[in-house]
Amino acid sequence: MEIHLINFYGDNYITDLDFNPNGDLVATMDCYGTCLISDINTDNYFFHLNMETSHEMGKYNIEISIIYFVLILPCISAFVILILMY
Amino acid sequence: MSQVKEIKNTGLLVSVHHNWSVSANLEVFDVSRKGQARKIYSFEEVSGSRIIEKIYLIIYSSLVTGYGGATYNPRRSILGAIPVGGKISYHLFNFCTPKNGNLVKLIGKSRWHSQYSTQDGIFFFSYWRFI
Numbered sequence: 563m564e565i566h567l568i569n570f571y572g573d574n575y576i577t578d579l580d581f582n583p584n585g586d587l588v589a590t591m592d593c594y595g596t597c598l599i600s601d602i603n604t605d606n607y608f609f610h611l612n613m614e615t616s617h618e619m620g621k622y623n624i625e626i627s628i629i630y631f632v633l634i635l636p637c638i639s640a641f642v643i644l645i646l647m648y
Numbered sequence: 649m650s651q652v653k654e655i656k657n658t659g660l661l662v663s664v665h666h667n668w669s670v671s672a673n674l675e676v677f678d679v680s681r682k683g684q685a686r687k688i689y690s691f692e693e694v695s696g697s698r699i700i701e702k703i704y705l706i707i708y709s710s711l712v713t714g715y716g717g718a719t720y721n722p723r724r725s726i727l728g729a730i731p732v733g734g735k736i737s738y739h740l741f742n743f744c745t746p747k748n749g750n751l752v753k754l755i756g757k758s759r760w761h762s763q764y765s766t767q768d769g770i771f772f773f774s775y776w777r778f779i
Contacts, residue, residue, distance in 0.1 A: 574765055575733030578717035585724035588758070590737050594765035600758070602726070602740070610763040 653718050655727070655743060660751070661685075664718045664729050672730045674718075674741075676752050689752035691730065691739070727753070735760050 565617040581602065589599050595613030600606060653662045666672045676689035714767025718729035728738040737758040744751055 573733045576650065576717065576731035576737060579731070579738050581717045581721040581726070581728065583721075585721035585726060588719075588728060588738070590731070592764045596763065596765045598734050598737075598761055598763055600737070600761065602728075602758075605756075605758050607761050607763060610761075612765065 651718055654722060655720055658743060660688075660743065661725075661738055662718060662720070662727060666730075672732075674729055674739075678751075687729070691741075691754065699747075737761065 574592050574594060577591050577593050579588055581588050586602055586612065587599055587608070588602050589597060591597050596610055598610040599608045601608060650665045653664070654660075655662060655676075659677050659678060661677045663675045663677065664672070665674075674686055674689075674691035678686045678688050717731070718727060720727045720742065725743040727741040727743065729741070730739045731737055737760055739754060740756040742753045742755045742756065744753065
């Protein structure tokens with residue numbers, strides 16, 4: 563049996579984009595909630611607004627994460643080891 | 649994740665496929681003839697992740713294409729699609745009239761602006777592999 567510990571660094575990425583009707587501006591939204599408006603022709607930055615989401619899926623519930631990684635996952639792991647031993 | 653977008657008044661359909669951390673691709677189909685779909689353009693695949701692997705400890709640093717998104721402006725006949733995280737905000741394609749021959753053309757790549765969020769999401773998980 564191999565046990566792998568994976569450490570994941572999730573980089574930023576664009577979740578959606580849209581042009582204005584004239585086709586000279588583009589609004590892009592990144593996964594952390596930054597909306598950025600730039601010029602299509604020159605690629606120059608115009609404006610950005612940080613929506614302050616703490617996670618790419620929105621507000622990250624750290625409590626669920628702690629419960630899973632600290633309490634549930636070790637129990638599952640211990641259970642699997644016990645089954646394998648017997 | 650795949651997305652299909654109609655290019656109005658051209659009889660064209662754009663299919664954008666994103667495999668979050670692996671790759672993204674864009675294809676354009678001519679559906680103007682009834683019952684026929686003809687592929688007229690295929691964008692080269694944008695590769696996504698790079699993986700540095702060590703024994704029993706994997707550090708996974710991704711260069712993601714994300715879930716994508718595509719938008720079309722009929723006034724200028726331009727399509728924006730296929731972002732690459734940290735590198736390219738979007739690829740810009742131009743749709744020409746059929747008499748020009750080359751219907752779809754990549755006309756630019758928008759740079760990644762420094763104003764985008766720089767925070768990194770880090771999480772851990774383990775998996776078991778039984779031999």
